[in-house]
Amino acid sequence: MGSNIYQLGIYLFEGYYWLIIIAIFGSWFPQFRSSKLGEWIYKLVDPYLSFFRRFIPPLGPIDFSPIIALFALKYLGGFALEGLRQSLNVIGI
Numbered sequence: 001m002g003s004n005i006y007q008l009g010i011y012l013f014e015g016y017y018w019l020i021i022i023a024i025f026g027s028w029f030p031q032f033r034s035s036k037l038g039e040w041i042y043k044l045v046d047p048y049l050s051f052f053r054r055f056i057p058p059l060g061p062i063d064f065s066p067i068i069a070l071f072a073l074k075y076l077g078g079f080a081l082e083g084l085r086q087s088l089n090v091i092g093i
Contacts, residue, residue, distance in 0.1 A: 005093070006085050013077040017070065020045050024066050048073075 023045045026032035033042060052065035052072070 009081050009084050017073055
């Protein structure tokens with residue numbers, strides 16, 4: 001059961017990572033944001049990306065905050081998943 005919980009965590013972090021990637025590429029197409037899929041994706045990723053946009057403003061038309069957000073997600077996600085794995089090992093699941 002513990003490996004299932006750990007695997008679910010991996011899937012959630014990877015899925016969110018890919019949603020951010022889709023949002024980045026979708027920003028190149030204005031009609032994507034107004035589509036149902038685009039609205040759904042942006043509702044999920046905008047709160048996370050807006051945190052980084054507060055500290056890293058766009059430089060003209062280029063926004064580097066999603067790149068930093070992806071690195072942070074990979075880095076912090078790795079820590080969180082490793083903590084989850086170790087916790088599951090300690091409690092014996």
